Amino acid sequence: MRRGxxxxxxxxxxxxxxxxxxxxxxxxxxxxxxxxxxxxxVLTTSPAxxxxxxxESLLTTGGAMVVLDAERRSVGTGDARVQRATIxxxxxxxxxxxxxxxxxxxxxADGHPVEGSFTxxxxxxxxxxxxxxxxxxxxxxxxxxxxxxxxxxxxALLGAVAVGWWVVRRVRE
Amino acid sequence: MTHTSQAPTSGxxxxxxxxxxxxxxxGILGAAGGFIVGRESAPMTxxxxxxxxxxxxxxxxxxxxxxxxxxxxxxxxxxxYLGINLQERSTNALAAVLRLVSDDAARMMxxxxxxxxxxxxxxxxASGLTxxxxxxxxxxxxxxxxxxxxxxxxxxxxxxxxxxxxxWGDTDLLVHIGSQDPLVLSHAIRVITVDLxxxxxxxxxxxGFRALPDPSxxxxxxxxxxxDGTVNPVPGTAEFDETVWMQHPSPAINGGTVLILRxxxxxLDTWDVLDTGAKELVIGRDLSTGAxxxxxxxxDPMPLAATNDLGLPVIPTDAHARLAHASxxxxxxxxxxxxxxxxxxxxxxxxGLLFVAYTQDPRDSFIPMQRRLAESDALNRWVSTIGSASxxxxxxxxxxxFIGEGLLx
Ligand code: HEM
Ligand SMILES: [Cu+2]
Numbered sequence: 001m002r003r004g005x006x007x008x009x010x011x012x013x014x015x016x017x018x019x020x021x022x023x024x025x026x027x028x029x030x031x032x033x034x035x036x037x038x039x040x041x042v043l044t045t046s047p048a049x050x051x052x053x054x055x056e057s058l059l060t061t062g063g064a065m066v067v068l069d070a071e072r073r074s075v076g077t078g079d080a081r082v083q084r085a086t087i088x089x090x091x092x093x094x095x096x097x098x099x100x101x102x103x104x105x106x107x108x109a110d111g112h113p114v115e116g117s118f119t120x121x122x123x124x125x126x127x128x129x130x131x132x133x134x135x136x137x138x139x140x141x142x143x144x145x146x147x148x149x150x151x152x153x154x155x156a157l158l159g160a161v162a163v164g165w166w167v168v169r170r171v172r173e
Numbered sequence: 174m175t176h177t178s179q180a181p182t183s184g185x186x187x188x189x190x191x192x193x194x195x196x197x198x199x200g201i202l203g204a205a206g207g208f209i210v211g212r213e214s215a216p217m218t219x220x221x222x223x224x225x226x227x228x229x230x231x232x233x234x235x236x237x238x239x240x241x242x243x244x245x246x247x248x249x250x251x252x253x254y255l256g257i258n259l260q261e262r263s264t265n266a267l268a269a270v271l272r273l274v275s276d277d278a279a280r281m282m283x284x285x286x287x288x289x290x291x292x293x294x295x296x297x298x299a300s301g302l303t304x305x306x307x308x309x310x311x312x313x314x315x316x317x318x319x320x321x322x323x324x325x326x327x328x329x330x331x332x333x334x335x336x337x338x339x340x341w342g343d344t345d346l347l348v349h350i351g352s353q354d355p356l357v358l359s360h361a362i363r364v365i366t367v368d369l370x371x372x373x374x375x376x377x378x379x380x381g382f383r384a385l386p387d388p389s390x391x392x393x394x395x396x397x398x399x400x401d402g403t404v405n406p407v408p409g410t411a412e413f414d415e416t417v418w419m420q421h422p423s424p425a426i427n428g429g430t431v432l433i434l435r436x437x438x439x440x441l442d443t444w445d446v447l448d449t450g451a452k453e454l455v456i457g458r459d460l461s462t463g464a465x466x467x468x469x470x471x472x473d474p475m476p477l478a479a480t481n482d483l484g485l486p487v488i489p490t491d492a493h494a495r496l497a498h499a500s501x502x503x504x505x506x507x508x509x510x511x512x513x514x515x516x517x518x519x520x521x522x523x524x525g526l527l528f529v530a531y532t533q534d535p536r537d538s539f540i541p542m543q544r545r546l547a548e549s550d551a552l553n554r555w556v557s558t559i560g561s562a563s564x565x566x567x568x569x570x571x572x573x574x575f576i577g578e579g580l581l582x
Contacts, residue, residue: 061491
């Protein structure tokens, strides 16, 4: 019966890994490591700028960043700046309360285009809410921060262990 | 051999061979019937299917006409650009060179050997040979030439991305030779360099090639793999004429053009590692079809104002095609580039583009365009402009005349 348990555990583990691999960022070399403001942040004051930072440096060419309010009006000023692993954009001063979405497109130093977005709220959210983060788009690789994938993977592993433990208990009884 | 009648020393630019040419010129000519209108002879092979590629490639082009050949005529597979400097800097020497090259060109383009050609059999098949002559800034600095300089033949300013290496700069003259057959091309280079040997020195020769025409008529690719040549004025249209040919009261200038030759090295080692998606963002076009990003086929207009659902521009603001785009005929250029492969340089392949552009006035077109590119073109990271020269290409001549004759008043 030990064999049966091992097989069940293996199947569950493979399934969990497959779920994790299908996650938003597991296929990319270039990972978003942080944004400012952070995803979903609720700010009491209007930020002067937004930025996205990656795990490897970026090309200074091909970079773009835009911040839209709930009515899709652009609230950035000037051009996006790329420095090492960060792309940043200055914002108009004193943004009114509401939900904003910052989108970026960068090319990593090793030649991958990466595109994605994050939202933040100044004061209180807009009504109706802006669409969820990072809608699918064909132009580049879509990315949310890496942590949801990690959480997903951890949850799947925990689940697998729990199921395995339950199977073992059943077999022993 | 008649070659012995050529000036024996380099001291005198008045070549005795002129006598021969004068006889030849007078002899050929009874037809003072004006300019030949249709300049392309019919294709010699009649059994070929009339695809765009074969119909557009006759065996011979007429040297004589309102404009010089080699500009509005279809670009051949092979080309060479010869930068030429006079030994004696005088208008006499300039005239001698212009006469000689014109005579050689008229004969060889017709599939006949130049005078005193020891290997005349190599000239029997012109294979679409064209020979085009331009005068450089240095030629207009010769005593007596300053007043003849077309105002539109403006010197190019320095650009931020210039990375010139010695040896590819401005010269007194340019001879551009094109042919479908590299053997014919090489022979024509040989004839001209030998004929000019007592009068001039060849400063550089830049040779290039093009991909064989696609049977479907698709635009060819350059050595970066991009479809190159999509947006370009089409010969025979009013737009082309307005983009390329100068309009001027002086017949020595009217129907001429400015040729700009930039030698641009491609930095393929770093280009090759880019993802396809990154390469497409750099140009603003799809790599496999050549369609603009946001479009579906090669000829679609660029959706310059379009943004995707995240609000990002579909064609990046620093994309090459966006920045190079010009919206009126006089601000556009005709691009007629060739790829080059010059062996190795600094441990890697020395390859790139002989970027050849034609414009009625570079101050309207090339200069502002190159400024925009130098300032922010995403492509700059993967190319390096290592040479630059520009020339006034005079209008064509009637039989018996020589290129640039009217400038030497
Ligand atoms: C090695 C250097 C270069 C490469 C590889 C290159 C490549 C390309 C490619 C792939 C396109 C898009 C397809 C097409 O319309 O042909 C293009 C368009 C164009 N390029 Fe370049 N190019 C180079 C240099 C230049 C330079 C130096 C200029 C002018 C200063 C220039 C002017 C243009 C123009 C006018 C267009 C058409 C833009 C439009 O859509 O209206 N290019 N080039
Ligand atoms: Cu990578």
